[in-house]
Amino acid sequence: MKRSNFWSWVWFILGVIYFLTPLIATLNFSLRMKKGVLSLMAYEKVFQDPAFVKAFVFSAEMALFTILVSIILIVPTAYWVQLRLPRIRPLIDLITMLPFVIPAVVLVFGLIRTYGRPPLQLTASPFLLVMAYVVLGLPYMYRAVDNGLRAMDVRALTEAAQSLGASWFTIIVRIILPNLRSALLSGMFLTFAIVIGELTIASLLAWPALGPYMALLGQNRAYEPAALAIMSFALTWAAIGLIQLIGRGAPGQAGTQVGGAH
Amino acid sequence: MPFLKIDAVSKHFGSFTAVEGFDIDMVRGEFVSFLGPSGCGKTTTLRMVAGFETPTTGQIFINERDVTYSPPNQRNIGMVFQSYALFPNLTVADNIGFGLKVARRPQTEIRPRVEEMLRLIHMEQFARRYPYQLSGGQQQRVALARALARQPEVLLLDEPLSALDAKIRVELRNEIRAIQRELGITTIYVTHDQEEALSLSDRIVVMNAGRIEQIGSPFEIYNFPATPFVASFVGTLNVIHAVLRDPAQGIYEMDGQTFRAGCVKEGLTAGQEVKLAMRPEIISMDPEPGANTLSGEVESVVFLGSIVRTRVNLGANTLFFDTFSHPRLVLPKVGDTITVGFPPEACLLQA
Numbered sequence: 001m002k003r004s005n006f007w008s009w010v011w012f013i014l015g016v017i018y019f020l021t022p023l024i025a026t027l028n029f030s031l032r033m034k035k036g037v038l039s040l041m042a043y044e045k046v047f048q049d050p051a052f053v054k055a056f057v058f059s060a061e062m063a064l065f066t067i068l069v070s071i072i073l074i075v076p077t078a079y080w081v082q083l084r085l086p087r088i089r090p091l092i093d094l095i096t097m098l099p100f101v102i103p104a105v106v107l108v109f110g111l112i113r114t115y116g117r118p119p120l121q122l123t124a125s126p127f128l129l130v131m132a133y134v135v136l137g138l139p140y141m142y143r144a145v146d147n148g149l150r151a152m153d154v155r156a157l158t159e160a161a162q163s164l165g166a167s168w169f170t171i172i173v174r175i176i177l178p179n180l181r182s183a184l185l186s187g188m189f190l191t192f193a194i195v196i197g198e199l200t201i202a203s204l205l206a207w208p209a210l211g212p213y214m215a216l217l218g219q220n221r222a223y224e225p226a227a228l229a230i231m232s233f234a235l236t237w238a239a240i241g242l243i244q245l246i247g248r249g250a251p252g253q254a255g256t257q258v259g260g261a262h
Numbered sequence: 263m264p265f266l267k268i269d270a271v272s273k274h275f276g277s278f279t280a281v282e283g284f285d286i287d288m289v290r291g292e293f294v295s296f297l298g299p300s301g302c303g304k305t306t307t308l309r310m311v312a313g314f315e316t317p318t319t320g321q322i323f324i325n326e327r328d329v330t331y332s333p334p335n336q337r338n339i340g341m342v343f344q345s346y347a348l349f350p351n352l353t354v355a356d357n358i359g360f361g362l363k364v365a366r367r368p369q370t371e372i373r374p375r376v377e378e379m380l381r382l383i384h385m386e387q388f389a390r391r392y393p394y395q396l397s398g399g400q401q402q403r404v405a406l407a408r409a410l411a412r413q414p415e416v417l418l419l420d421e422p423l424s425a426l427d428a429k430i431r432v433e434l435r436n437e438i439r440a441i442q443r444e445l446g447i448t449t450i451y452v453t454h455d456q457e458e459a460l461s462l463s464d465r466i467v468v469m470n471a472g473r474i475e476q477i478g479s480p481f482e483i484y485n486f487p488a489t490p491f492v493a494s495f496v497g498t499l500n501v502i503h504a505v506l507r508d509p510a511q512g513i514y515e516m517d518g519q520t521f522r523a524g525c526v527k528e529g530l531t532a533g534q535e536v537k538l539a540m541r542p543e544i545i546s547m548d549p550e551p552g553a554n555t556l557s558g559e560v561e562s563v564v565f566l567g568s569i570v571r572t573r574v575n576l577g578a579n580t581l582f583f584d585t586f587s588h589p590r591l592v593l594p595k596v597g598d599t600i601t602v603g604f605p606p607e608a609c610l611l612q613a
Binding site for chain 2: 152153156157159160161162163164165166167170174175178179181
């Protein structure tokens with residue numbers, strides 16, 4: 001008992017060191033832009049660069065559109081598969097996993113070849129970028145929504161709502177979406193995190209997104225990229241913390257799940 | 263014209279026949295139970311009335327309107343599910359008011375109606391709670407109130423008590439019946455529990471393998487089962503193998519003892535082997551004069567609280583019978599030889 005406890009602590013501490021050392025080193029480095037003192041100068045420099053603000057806003061916008069399109073596409077699909085077509089679930093699972101297998105480079109060249117010439121010339125439109133991001137975020141969003149749907153008795157809730165006179169639209173908006181709240185939030189934050197730092201697709205489609213900006217900065221500057229890395233790290237952790245917080249406080253979703261009485 | 267008419271309804275899933283030739287006419291305010299083992303088609307029939315399944319053949323009328331192919335949200339039915347199916351994101355009050363809100367009724371109508379429903383189920387103080395904060399019995403009462411809030415023409419209950427504890431089950435079933443009587447709502451109640459069906463219903467439809475075995479009042483179903491299936495599914499039953507000795511007098515022989523039974527099927531001849539069935543409560547240790555008597559050795563005595571179930575070995579056949587327990591009851595002992603009796607008309611059927 002004591003022995004295994006000792007070793008688990010050893011591994012834990014080793015893990016913490018392995019994880020934190022580069023982070024602390026980066027943080028330390030990012031604070032040393034001014035010689036001899038610790039300062040936030042690198043951060044100030046980053047924020048003072050109008051290109052950074054533009055890139056960040058652009059990427060954030062793309063992320064929001066991506067989330068919107070993902071939800072509109074995935075929630076009704078996953079709901080219908082769960083309710084009426086459980087037999088095709090393995091197929092849907094496979095399709096939603098494809099973005100893990102297909103590298104972003106392959107995806108973007110496919111997009112350019114398909115949409116780079118008439119009749120569907122879309123490479124100049126941010127719409128194509130959003131669509132590419134929807135594909136990238138698909139595994140995360142679909143997983144989250146699917147897990148959320150499995151946690152409730154979709155069929156009974158649907159039938160109860162139908163017997164009370166509700167239409168399909170009402171059921172999805174009033175019953176399914178509110179009960180997917182925490183699942184959707186985790187899918188949304190993951191999608192946001194992917195899109196905000198995405199490099200390959202944005203740079204090959206030539207959009208001034210945050211990913212290409214960071215890459216460029218990394219090639220030309222010393223301290224600012226470290227500051228950016230720390231900031232994006234903090235942003236990710238804040239997002240994960242938010243998921244935990246909101247997921248816990250959702251009404252009707254704490255503790256026992258309703259409809260699991262079978 | 264009956265209020266709810268199910269006319270020659272069948273449902274096939276591929277080559278599987280779930281329901282075949284289902285017919286019933288229900289009058290307004292009637293409480294009918296569909297009783298049968300799982301897979302007998304009772305739930306499928308209920309779901310066709312609700313609109314969740316479409317009949318392969320046949321028609322369904324509610325209040326003279328053909329609803330056979332109407333979607334469920336256009337039928338004005340109220341449904342209660344085994345799993346409660348309350349909306350987890352809504353409070354008790356919002357759950358109950360959901361149907362009215364969907365129908366775009368004004369708040370001035372919804373609020374008093376929800377309060378009325380809460381009073382009906384005695385849960386006024388729970389209006390702002392969420393479903394997960396309620397016990398199973400409370401959730402099912404809210405589900406009942408939700409189903410009734412829109413004043414549906416028909417109330418459908420799909421095994422509503424199966425997920426609850428025995429004690430709550432009896433309480434809630436009485437409450438369901440009281441509310442149903444008070445509102446006078448036409449109700450179909452699906453259950454596999456014969457006690458529920460017998461205690462609640464105006465009429466019971468006993469189903470087996472997709473077909474109706476018998477429709478009748480609880481009294482008729484229990485005392486005059488139309489088929490061997492009904493006899494064995496509803497209540498407990500002794501089945502004994504006997505040989506017909508005298509078809510004219512209805513005299514049978516079993517394990518060397520003879521007795522008289524009221525039921526003789528046409529065309530049976532002496533010497534033929536038959537199966538007879540008897541309810542355990544009709545057999546007693548001190549039979550009335552004129553009753554049949556049989557002697558045997560006591561095999562087991564089981565005390566069940568309000569009744570004592572005794573098993574008597576007659577040779578190849580065993581017979582069990584129930585005696586009401588009371589403080590002065592002298593229980594037979596295992597190994598005793600006792601004589602039990604039953605009236606000739608107690609035999610239920612032969613096959």
